[in-house]
Amino acid sequence: MLAVAGFGAARLARVLGASVPGAMLSALVWAHGGVLVSQWRHLGVLGTVAWFPLGLSLVEEALGPRSEGPRRDRALVLFAAVVGLQVLAAFPQSLYACLLAYGLWAVVRALDASSTPAGASSRWGALPWPV
Numbered sequence: 001m002l003a004v005a006g007f008g009a010a011r012l013a014r015v016l017g018a019s020v021p022g023a024m025l026s027a028l029v030w031a032h033g034g035v036l037v038s039q040w041r042h043l044g045v046l047g048t049v050a051w052f053p054l055g056l057s058l059v060e061e062a063l064g065p066r067s068e069g070p071r072r073d074r075a076l077v078l079f080a081a082v083v084g085l086q087v088l089a090a091f092p093q094s095l096y097a098c099l100l101a102y103g104l105w106a107v108v109r110a111l112d113a114s115s116t117p118a119g120a121s122s123r124w125g126a127l128p129w130p131v
Contacts (some may be wrong), residue, residue, distance in 0.1 A: 001036075001043075001046050001047060001050040002031045002032070002036065002050070003031075003034055004029065004050045004051060004054065005027075005030055005031045005049075005051075005053065006027035006031035006049070006052040007027065007054065008027065008028070008030075008051065008052065008054030008055070008056075009023075009026045009030035010023040010024060010026060010027035010052035011023075011029065011053070011054060011057045012026070012053040012054070012057035012060070013025045013026040013027075015057045015060050015061055015064070016060065021050065022039055027059075030053060036049065036050065037050060038116075043089075044089050044090050044091030044094070044095050044103050045091050045093075046089075047085075047086075047088075047089030047090075047091070048089040048091045048094035048095050048098060049098070051085055051089075051093050052064050052086075052090045052098050052101070053094040054082055055079055055082040055083060055086070055098065055102060056101070056102065056105060057081040058075045058076075059075075059079060059084060059102050059105050059109070060105070060109070061075040062076050062079060063077035063106055063109040063110065064109065065113075083099070083102075086098060087102050092120055099107075111127070
């Protein structure tokens with residue numbers, strides 16, 4: 001599960017534009033950080049939360065500025081598979097928190113896409129604070 005968590009965190013960092021060393025650092029921090037390490041005895045929580053960054057990267061890939069056609073479809077199918085694996089981990093509280101975060105991320109992406117004028121590329125234009 002830690003390998004899945006690390007891979008997902010690295011993929012999310014790369015999708016968001018991080019460099020390779022930055023992605024590796026995010027993988028190490030997520031896989032060995034307090035969220036996962038504190039849940040080693042709770043395999044249901046670990047099995048649900050470990051897939052979270054990978055699911056979030058797939059949501060970003062499906063709704064991001066370069067999402068079109070087969071790339072978007074592939075990301076949505078893989079996202080459905082990730083959510084299915086999270087359901088199979090059988091810890092509904094963590095699943096609910098992950099689904100809520102996926103939904104909020106999708107809303108922010110939709111607001112960002114609707115507020116960006118044609119031809120401009122603002123990743124976080126809809127956020128009320130400067131990033």
